[in-house]
Amino acid sequence: MRNLNRRNFLKTAAIGISAGALGTSSIKASDKSLSEDRIGILVDTDVCVGCRHCEWACRTAHEFPACDLEEYSDISVFEKYRRPDNTSLTVINQFENEKNPLLPIYVKVQCMHCEKPACVSACIVGALTKLEDGSVVWDDSKCIGCRYCMVACQFQIPTYDYDKAIDPHIWKCDLCRDRRIRDKLPACVEICPNEALVFGKRSEVLSIARKRIKRKPDVYVEHIYGENEIGGTSWMYIAGKSFDKLKMPPLGKETAPGISEAIQHGIFSYFVPPVALFALLGTLMWVNKHKRGESDTEIESTDPDKEESEF
Amino acid sequence: MKPEAVKRRFFTPGIIVLIIVALNGLVFLAVRFFSGLGAVTNLDNNTPWGLWIGVDVAAGVALAAGGFTSAALVYIFHREDFHDIARPALLTALLGYTFVAFAVFVDIGRFYYIWHPLVMWNGNSALFEVGICVMIYMTVLYIEFIPVITERFIGRVKLRGIFAAINKPLDSVLRFLDKGLSKVMFVFIISGVVLSTLHQSSLGTLMVIAGGKMHPLWQTPILPLLFLLSAIAVGLPMIIFESLLASRSFRIKPEMKILSNLGSMAAPAIGIYLAFKIGDMFVRETFKYISISDTASRFFIAELILMIIPLIMFLRKKTLSSSSSLFAASTFVIAAVLLNRINCFIEAYTPFYDPTVYNPSFGEISVTIGCMALLVVIYKAIVIIFPVISQGRTQQENLP
Amino acid sequence: MRKILYILVPLVLTFFLVITAALPQSGSEIQEVRARNTPEKSQINKVHDDPAVLNNSNLKCKTCHTSEYPTPKDPGLTDCPRENLVSVYQSPKEGPESVAIVEMSDKYTGVIFPHRVHAEMSEMSTGCAGCHHYNTSGPILNCRNCHEKSRNREDVSVPDLKAAFHRQCMSCHKQWSGENGCNSICHKRKDITKDNITSTNISKTHPELPEPGKITWETNSNINKTVTFFHDEHIKLFKIKCTSCHTSESCIRCHTPKVQSDLNKPVKIEKSIEEHHKPCINCHYGNKCTKCHSDKEMSPFDHGKTSGWVLSTYHKDLLCSGCHGNQMPYRKLGTKCVSCHRDFAAEFDHKLKGFTFSEAHSELECANCHVGKDFTKNPVCSDCHDDKSFPGDIPGEKPGK
Structure with missing residues (x-):
């Protein structure tokens, strides 16, 4: 039935051709599967000391201007809640620890690399892709700067060069793709003095997180943030709050x-609904034409001369 | 009645004011293209979309719905009595979509890559669908407009100087287009309606992905349906609005018979939209948010009231017979839909991390208003050059 | 022919010798390899006979062995950490004074760790096991035994060596400020080896802790707001060891951050009601609330008030345990001398009280004067003698002459 419909219309409507191709391409895009060994990173906020070395490493790895590592031990930056932006793809924020006010809780913020990323689904040109290894990366050559990814992201992670007229980028953590190609760990993971960032396979990292909570139930709340949040994320957090x-x-x-x-996919399921609508409207047009305008000889006309004859 | 070119002076004080407003917008546009979006807009990482997407694109597409509703009415349902409004509605749709496309060009960071969606496809993206549909629909609109051009220029191509040589081939091209198009025009008209329903609804899908970042009063899975229904509801009032505005400014007697007929048809469209909108509110039990007296609830109530008033007005015979009442009712509908789009894209967008409330900057407003002003100027220029508006007798002739 | 024999026989002999010499050599190599894989018998005994292991009731075979029937060859040990088996304890004096951490000196400058100070203080907290975690009984293991050197590794369940070191220090030294960078505290920019632990950087012992006298708290309660705690009494009078109450102290209780603004803030650690009472209730189990909670500050311990038996001169200098025994909480003793001094009557010398018996009194029973055997009250002469016969009628010397 579907094929029949389409075949009929391919003959008459050129649009049908492009539309059909469009429909199939949308089906293909959603079938991509993830590797079993995809990356997972656990942020153990109980271990993090807020040294901000990851911020420095991230900036350096992405060739952002970064001052001397020594200057990152300045704790005054924690006075304000910070978000990643186009100068830093990851930031550490400090939170009060009621259990022990002298040992605050530090929480690293960066792209969560969702299992089902909204930005990838949203991107108009497919400039954002979820790779097999679990990372979500941005393609400079495709992006048109529409910022729909920023609208879609539930973590409000992608940031944009608002100050640039030419070649503005969307910035977000890419899990140090360049470094990983050279078999190196992401810069933040490598520099972390306490290994508060546990980098491994997502399944393994998840079981490590569960074990740590089980071992210290008085330290952690029983919640692995990112295990199930919006279908799961590559970065996961455990915390005492x-x-x-x-x-x-x-x-x-x-x-x-x-x-x-x-x-x-409902609207475009194999392009049946639009084509069906086209068929319906065509039929309506034909029926109405023959019901009302029996005096007309032309099937359809916008020709003013013909129209004039009616009046 | 045959559509004719309006015979009026182009430069009136009103037009000059509009041109100045447009130039003001142009100044800010220049800044945007030389110093980036941040220099002109109040957008930031928390609020990536603002006035230009909410009003210029979303509301622009909605208000250009007159094009497809009139096309459906006149050609698909074959209501020949409405034929006179087809061309003005087509022209406003055409200009409206051009304006939308221009707004997109201005708003996207890498405007020089605006063609990318043509070759780089992402079928999962609602924005991709909107983009592709708008692009194709714009092409369709331009094709639909070709008969107006051929009508104006067939036998009247008189280029001077060295171009005189191509007068004849140009004329034959026009004649060929005219003949050929009249045979396949129905394909474009139907496609136009299909494409419109698709992207009008997908425009609603755009914000569905924002999920919890959008206020629950507006965030609903039936957002695409609401967008489509509201576009249909605003289509006819938009035609009435333009028609009355044009006849007033060109001093043409308004076609009250057509317009009151349109008005009577607007009421059910508005009614259906309101039924879905209010029904959705009760199904999702979001009415509890209305009782919280904050900006969001006030905007939502304003939106509803602006829609209910014209519904009542259009249902009264008295309104339909008076041009000023019709105009007022149509204005209410347009305001309601405009507010709805602003609400959906700007007011309802309240992300988790948002230290500052987004308010459009002077530059953003200037560009939006400037573009609108320019649109009116171009509209006037086109109706003076091309046979768009069907004129019975002018008011001056009517006077004695 | 003989010539050949002369050559052959030594050749065969030497060949044989070489082989016999070589065989046990290769045999010992195999043993060594095996020893690395399976625990030696002595090591097994060391673990199994350790009193800490024997006395640990939480410990079951399954704590260490996964297999149903472990053998010395195939012990089927579970993966570390085997938390129930942590039993390492050494006195601070046994451990090294300072440790040079140079395991990763190819990448980072070494660190001199003042071990003794930390070991001393650890006694009030988690003990040796706090740092030497998961160390089963036996010798103290080196960090690198479990912690891999590379961060990019297969098994990430255990932190790598760099993280292991840092966590040891930074789980407490979590305070950061401008001057408190890595290079100013631990990784001082100089070559650090085991040899250059000198007198300047050698660990000093922890200075003696100041002992508080009386501590009062104001609770949130409406009645009996005040809790008074006599710290000095617990130490000096009751001779309770610091470590018997201070079991999980945090260094920052005393070592407040060096940021000026934070100095004025009291170190107030949020605790549950149970946690608040824990240090007291261990001993004061079954006491009434009003034992500690009162509407005003309490006065110090007074043996007379509390027990109704005032300590006299001689009793004042005694240790509590001298009468009450070593078991706490102390039981109430009888108020009569004989409750402690079992053979009191036979031995008591009245001269100690400045009272000399005359011959006439020497034959008396104790109860004749101490009516009802109440030894707390001193009998006076008029209790027995009327004023006619006393004092003028005392035989021997007259008083006042």
């Missing part, structure tokens, strides 16, 4: 692009 008090957005288990993609 409820995550909504650590300014982590409270998110459900539903994937961010879930509803949106369902609607999209």
Whole structure:
């Protein structure tokens, strides 16, 4: 039935051709699967000491201007809550620790590399891709700077060069793709003095997180942030305080692009609905034409001379 | 009645004011293209989309819905009695979409890559669908407009100087287009309507992915349906609005018969939209957010009231017979849809980390208003050059 | 022919010798290899006979062995950490004064760690096991035994060596400020080897801790707001060891951050009601609340008030345990002398009280004067003698002459 419909219309409507191709391409894009060994990183906020070396390493690895490492031990930056931006793809924030006010809790912020990333689903040109290894990366050569990824991201991670007229970038953590190609760890993971960032396979890292919570139930709250949040993320957190008090957005288990993609695929499922609508309207047009305008000889006309004859 | 070129002076004081407003916008545009978005807009990493997307693109597309509703009415449902409004509606849709495309060009960071979606596809992206549909629909609109051009220029191509030699081939091209197009025009008209329903709804899908970042009063899975219904609801009032505005400014007697007929058809469209919107509110139990008296709830109530007033007005015979009442009712609908789009894209967008409330900057407003002003100027220029508006008798002739 | 024999026989002999010499050599190599894989018998005994292991009731075979029937060859040990088996303890004096951490000196400048100070203070906290965590009984292991040197590794469940070192220090030394950078405290920019631990950087012992006298707290309660705690009494009077109450102290209780603004802030650690009472309730189990909670500050311990038995001159200097025994909490003793001094009557010398018996009194029973055997009250002459016969009628010397 579907093929029949389409075949009929391919003959008459040139648009049908491009539209059909469009429909199939959308199906292909959602079938991409992830590797079993995909990356997972655990942020153990109980171990993090807020030295901000990861910020320095990240800047250096991405060739951002970064001052001397020594200057990063300045704790006055913690007075203000900070977000990643186009000068730093990761930042550390400090939170009060009620259990022990002298040992604050530090929480690193960066792209979470969602399992089902909203930005990848949203990007108009597919400049953002979820790679097999789990990382979400941005393609400079494709991006048109529409900033829809920023609208879509539930963690508000992608940032943009608002000060640039030419070649503005979308900036976000790429899990140090360049370094990993050379078999190196992401810069932040490598520099962390305490290995507060545990880098490994997502499944293994998850079980490590569970073990740590089980071993120290008085230290951690029983919640691995990122295990299930919006369908899971590559970066996961454990902490001694409820995550909504650590300014982590409270998110459900539903994937961010879930509803949106369902609607999209509903409207475009193998391009049946648009083609059906086209057929319906065509039929309506034909029926109405013959019911009302029996005096007309032309099937359809916008020719003014013909129209004039009616009046 | 045959559409004719309006015979009026182009430069009136009003037009000059509009040109000045447009130039003001142009200044800020120049800054945007030389110093980046940050220099002109109040956008930041928390609020990536602002006035230009909310008003210029989203509201622009909605208000250009007159094009496809009139096309559906006149050609698909074959209501020949509305034929006179088809061309003005087509022209406003055409200009409206051009304006939308221009706004997108201005808003995207890498404007020189605006063609990328043509070759780089992401079928999962609602924005991709909007983009592709708008691009194709714009092309369709331009094709639909070709008969107006051929009508104006067939037999009247008179280029001077060295171009005189191509007068004849140009004329034959026009004649060929005219003949050929009249045979396949129905394909474009139907595609136009299909494409419109697709992207009008997908424009609503755009914000669905924002999830919890959007205020629950507006965030709903049926957002695409609401966008489509509101576009249909605003289509006819938009035609009435333009028609009355044009006839007033060109001193042409308004076609009250057509317009009151349109008005009577607007009421059910508005009714259906409101039913879905209010129904959705009760299904998702979001009415509790209305009782919280904050900006969001006030904006939501304003949106509803602006829609309910014209519904009542359009249902009254008295309104339909008076041009000023029709104009007022249409204005309410337009305001309601405009506010809805602003709400959905700007007011409802309240992300988790947002230290500052986004308010459009003077530059953003200038560019938006400047573009609108320019649109009116171009509209006037086109109706003076091309046969768009069907004129019975002018008011001056009517006077004695 | 003989010539050949002369050559052959020594050749065969030497060949044989070489082989016999070589064989046990290769045999010992195999043994050594095996020793690395399976524990030596002595090591097994060391673990199994360790009193800490024997006395640990939490310990079951399954704590260490996964297999149902472990053999010395195939012990089937579970992966570390085997938390129930942590038993390492040494006195601070046994450990080294300073340790040079140079394991990763190819990458980072070494660190001299003042071990003794930390070891001393650790006694009030987690003990040796706090740092030498998961160290089963036996010798103290080196960090690198478990912690790999490379961060880019397969098994990430255990932190790498760099993290292991840093966590040891920085889980406490978490305070950062401009001057407190890596290179100013630990990684001082100089070559550090085991040899150049000199007198300047050698660990000193921790200075003696100031002992508080009386501590009072104001609780949030409406009635009986005040809690008074006599720290000095617990130490000096009751001779309670610091470590019996201070079991999980944090260094920062005393070592407040060096940022000026933070100095004025009291180190207030949020604790549950149970945690607040824990140090007291261990001993004062079953006491009424009003034992500690009162509407005003309490007065120090007074044996007379508390027990109704005032300590006299001689009793004042005694240790509590001298009468009450070593077991705490102290039980209430009888108020009569004989409750302690079992053979009191036979031995008591009245001269100690400045009272000399005349011959007439020497034959008396104790109870004749100490009516009802109440030895707390001193009998006076008029209790027995009327004023006619006393004092003028005392035989021998007259008083006042």
